[in-house]
Amino acid sequence: MKRALITGISGQDGSYLAELLLAKGYDVHGLVRRASIEDASRQLAKLGPLQEQITFHPAALENELSLYKLIAKVKPDECYHLAASSFVSYSFEEESSILTTNFSGTHFLLASLKEAVPDCRFFFAGSSEMFGTVDAAPQNEATPFNPRSIYGISKLASHHLVRNYRNQYGLFACTGILYNHESPRRDFKFVTRKITAQAARIKMGLDDTLYLGNLDALRDWGYAPDYVQGIWQMLQHDVPDDYVIASGVNHSVQEFVNCAFSHLGLDYRAYVKVDPRFYRPAEEVPLRGDASKIRQILGWQPTKPFEAIVAEMVDHDLSLLT
Numbered sequence: 001m002k003r004a005l006i007t008g009i010s011g012q013d014g015s016y017l018a019e020l021l022l023a024k025g026y027d028v029h030g031l032v033r034r035a036s037i038e039d040a041s042r043q044l045a046k047l048g049p050l051q052e053q054i055t056f057h058p059a060a061l062e063n064e065l066s067l068y069k070l071i072a073k074v075k076p077d078e079c080y081h082l083a084a085s086s087f088v089s090y091s092f093e094e095e096s097s098i099l100t101t102n103f104s105g106t107h108f109l110l111a112s113l114k115e116a117v118p119d120c121r122f123f124f125a126g127s128s129e130m131f132g133t134v135d136a137a138p139q140n141e142a143t144p145f146n147p148r149s150i151y152g153i154s155k156l157a158s159h160h161l162v163r164n165y166r167n168q169y170g171l172f173a174c175t176g177i178l179y180n181h182e183s184p185r186r187d188f189k190f191v192t193r194k195i196t197a198q199a200a201r202i203k204m205g206l207d208d209t210l211y212l213g214n215l216d217a218l219r220d221w222g223y224a225p226d227y228v229q230g231i232w233q234m235l236q237h238d239v240p241d242d243y244v245i246a247s248g249v250n251h252s253v254q255e256f257v258n259c260a261f262s263h264l265g266l267d268y269r270a271y272v273k274v275d276p277r278f279y280r281p282a283e284e285v286p287l288r289g290d291a292s293k294i295r296q297i298l299g300w301q302p303t304k305p306f307e308a309i310v311a312e313m314v315d316h317d318l319s320l321l322t
């Protein structure tokens, strides 16, 4: 039986990955903050009844010794590093905390694996934010990186670390450069879930307005369970490598809103108002990924089209209210 350790197991991707690995017969371990174990009914809610089948370990990514001890104890065959801090803020304290959690956390994990379990396969969740401001779309593994946020910088620095541990120390370490991926388990701070949750409330007569920022903003939105499948495939291949995972298609926020409201038989124009508080200027060239490499080498394919992802999210949010 293979043993897997997942950081960020309580999040959207972690919960889908835990589900996938349990279905494949893995012994699944999750690294979580102590507060999550103490407040399991809320913080581990995305895992639902799967919680019973997972071994949770309290540890902090910022604490090298506790990570080393955990890795040496669990001795995983595969380690999926999904946890990260994703604040889009630029205050000094928050920049420092993002760099410590995201960069040092990845470093502590890699260093611990190299010392204690060098044969463990390692996946790092990179992000399209590593590309940042781009000259052309779509982007692929050869596109130059030009991050524009501390989050993107922390992910890019970690990605270089992953490549170094692969090239210098022979670790089986891979980065997935993941574009936005959505699902009914998406956090409410992301625009997609904000839209589907509020559309459901409006449908039920509980509210009458949805305040949004830039409706023209474009994103490359995929389906989280598909991305988790790709992540798993990366660690099953003969050689470690880095792959972009993306849908390859851009949709605007307005298209997303229209799709969500239409699914409920509503005209979004009657409910949506633009609020400058949520406004962020659109990128000149949008982030849009070219996933040819993972399609060709690993045979990965997305299974759910845009409209079906939106419909699933809306139906789920409606079911939570009824």
Ligand code: GDP
Binding pocket: 180, 189, 190, 191, 192, 194, 211, 212, 213, 214, 215, 217, 218, 219, 253, 278, 279, 280, 281
């Ligand atoms: P991320 O910016 O790619 O991490 O994902 P988000 O879901 O937060 O935002 C996606 C896009 O939606 C961005 O370009 C925002 O400018 C745009 N957007 C428009 N209105 C909103 C809003 O009310 N909230 C958020 N979060 N984003 C919005």
